[in-house]
Amino acid sequence: AQRVTQPEKLLSVFKGAPVELKCNYSYSGSPELFWYVQYSRQRLQLLLRHISRESIKGFTADLNKGETSFHLKKPFAQEEDSAMYYCEKYAGNNRKLIWGLGTSLAVNP
Amino acid sequence: GAVVSQHPSRVICKSGTSVKIECRSLDFQATTMFWYRQFPKKSLMLMATSNEGSKATYEQGVEKDKFLINHASLTLSTLTVTSAHPEDSSFYICSARDVAGRIQFFGPGTRLTVL
Numbered sequence: 703a704q705r706v707t708q709p710e711k712l713l714s715v716f717k718g719a720p721v722e723l724k725c726n727y728s729y730s731g732s733p734e735l736f737w738y739v740q741y742s743r744q745r746l747q748l749l750l751r752h753i754s755r756e757s758i759k760g761f762t763a764d765l766n767k768g769e770t771s772f773h774l775k776k777p778f779a780q781e782e783d784s785a786m787y788y789c790e791k792y793a794g795n796n797r798k799l800i801w802g803l804g805t806s807l808a809v810n811p
Numbered sequence: 812g813a814v815v816s817q818h819p820s821r822v823i824c825k826s827g828t829s830v831k832i833e834c835r836s837l838d839f840q841a842t843t844m845f846w847y848r849q850f851p852k853k854s855l856m857l858m859a860t861s862n863e864g865s866k867a868t869y870e871q872g873v874e875k876d877k878f879l880i881n882h883a884s885l886t887l888s889t890l891t892v893t894s895a896h897p898e899d900s901s902f903y904i905c906s907a908r909d910v911a912g913r914i915q916f917f918g919p920g921t922r923l924t925v926l
Binding site for chain 1: 845852853854855856857860904906913914915916917918919920
């Protein structure tokens with residue numbers, strides 16, 4: 703079965719520290735990977751997608767096909783980054799959406 | 812950006828009744844909409860994929876007779892929780908995807924409480 707694994711349910715860091723939220727996926731040809739974020743009392747929204755290769759709010763994520771990973775990174779965490787982060791894989795060949803269970807990031811002052 | 816609305820935002824109903832939740836794409840046409848359930852610890856469960864003009868595709872373990880989905884137009888999908896029970900109490904979220912992209916635009920969610 704296809705899977706997306708986010709091994710950390712909760713990640714707590716101090717402001718200014720680097721942060722890495724892990725996402726591993728099961729191999730399936732040419733998937734598309736996304737990170738979505740949900741801030742407190744807000745709706746889910748797209749943070750970034752692997753094909754755009756951009757940095758959003760200081761976050762980047764590189765698709766590593768060899769390790770089947772799509773880890774989300776930020777060199778210096780800010781308190782406003784505290785949120786729930788979800789990794790999602792879109793397997794285009796069968797149009798499946800696979801979601802990780804999410805990682806709650808807490809950035810402490 | 813694309814906007815998705817949900818109505819109602821909050822609903823309380825008695826056990827055994829049915830509840831309908833609407834999901835609308837306000838400024839784009841959504842050929843595909845998705846329904847999710849978010850649990851207290853914030854894990855997100857995809858329930859079903861709703862395709863305009865055709866039957867919804869349900870994820871394994873989701874009862875299609877319990878959670879009726881209708882996607883009658885390119886801007887509206889509805890989820891009806893039939894014969895609701897207290898264990899159906901949850902936060903239900905819809906999302907919509909436009910014709911071109913893979914990105915999902917999410918609604919604000921509906922909090923269902925079944926007494």
